[in-house]
Amino acid sequence: MKNSLKSLRAGKGLSQQALGDLLDVSRQSVNAIETGRYDPSLPLAFKIARLFDCAIEDIFTDAPDP
Amino acid sequence: MSPKLARQRYMKLFIPSMILYLVGIFLASTELILNILPKGAIYGLVVIPAIGVFGWIYAQMRFVRETDEFIRKMQIEAILYGVCALMCVATVWGLLEFYTTVPKLPIFFVLPGFYLFYGLAGAYLGWKNKALCNML
Structure with a gap:
């Protein structure tokens, strides 16, 4: 699953650690989500969406590569 | 938490x-x-x-x-790798004890054996997922 978490985080000027603290997850978890190595659970995806004030599908997409 | x-x-x-x-x-x-x-x-x-x-x-x-859920996933994977490796070694060694003259391995070594395999798996998963500090 692809996502735009990295750009959203950069837009808010947050480090991976700072975002992790806001989401109650480790910096490594933020990194794994951003790089597509880990797909978050639905509760965590909702938490991320709420933090950036947008819908889950605005951040995560299952669209295949073009 | x-x-x-x-x-x-x-x-x-x-x-x-x-x-x-x-x-x-x-x-x-x-x-x-x-x-x-x-x-x-x-x-x-x-x-x-x-x-x-x-x-x-x-x-x-x-x-x-x-x-958190990502670290939990890696921990569970490392535990499963550890159990898998230990069970494989125990099965092979156990059968060798039945049919050959290999020395009897004391059951005491089950725990250190598991943690050896678990530690190796944890180090590998931590390195692969760039989260080594959360696995060791």
Whole structure:
């Protein structure tokens, strides 16, 4: 699953650690989500969406590569 | 709970449990002590390291429950790799003991064996997922 978490985080000027603290997850978890190595659970995806004030599908997409 | 707090709680129980285990193993393997103690007391002495083992595995279970989902996934994978490798080795070695003259491996080595394989798997998964500090 692809996502735009990295750009959203950069837009808010947050480090991976700072975002992790806001989401109650480790910096490594933020990194794994951003790089597509880990797909978050639905509760965590909702938490991320709420933090950036947008819908889950605005951040995560299952669209295949073009 | 934050992963940092979960790790702190883990270390708080893991360290004393490990010390208890090591002290218990030392006492239970020191011949001088074993010679002084009456036979009945030896049964009590060998339970000491088991209490340590219970403590640190409980700490690990609690850490897996309390940490974040990504670290939990890696921990579960490392535990499964550890169990898998141990069971494979035990099956092969057990069969060799039945049919060949390989030396009998004491059952005591099950625990260190599991943690050896679990540690290797944890190091590999931590390196692969760039989260080594959360696995060791």
